[in-house]
Amino acid sequence: MMSYKIAPLMAELSSSATWLFWTLMRKRDVETNIALLSKSSLSVAEYSRVRVGLAALEQLKLCKRIRQNTYMFNPDFVIPKTGYLQVRKAYELQTEDLHCV
Numbered sequence: 001m002m003s004y005k006i007a008p009l010m011a012e013l014s015s016s017a018t019w020l021f022w023t024l025m026r027k028r029d030v031e032t033n034i035a036l037l038s039k040s041s042l043s044v045a046e047y048s049r050v051r052v053g054l055a056a057l058e059q060l061k062l063c064k065r066i067r068q069n070t071y072m073f074n075p076d077f078v079i080p081k082t083g084y085l086q087v088r089k090a091y092e093l094q095t096e097d098l099h100c101v
Contacts, residue, residue: 001078001079001081002077002078002079003076003077003078003079005076005077006062006077006078009060009062009077012060013053013056013057013060014052014053014056016048016049016052016053016056017052017053017054017056017057018053019049019053020049020050020053020054020057020063021053021057021062021063023037024037024063024071024073025073025078028073028078030080030081031080031081031082031083031087032072032080032087032090033072033073033074033075033078033080033087033091034066034070034071034072034073035070035071035072035073036069036070036071037050037069037071038069039069054071061074061077062074062077062078063078064094064095066094072090072091072094074091075087075088075091076088
């Protein structure tokens with residue numbers, strides 16, 4: 001489920017960012033908002049789209065890479081099926097970890 005807040009942001013996305021967003025949405029665990037996307041499953045062109053698209057998604061705070069091949073959607077925009085508060089806390093911890101490096 002997506003928040004009403006996402007509509008104006010989606011209009012700003014490039015084709016690469018839109019492709020990555022929907023690719024990750026198909027692979028997303030609806031309980032945790034985490035999606036796994038293996039580089040080995042992508043063509044060279046698709047991998048290039050991931051790099052470009054991820055920069056846009058991270059800039060808009062829609063999604064972030066939390067470790068290799070692992071991405072997490074911001075629960076304020078992509079609402080998890082259950083456990084919003086737990087997912088929100090996990091997302092915030094990931095954000096703190098990135099700022100501490």
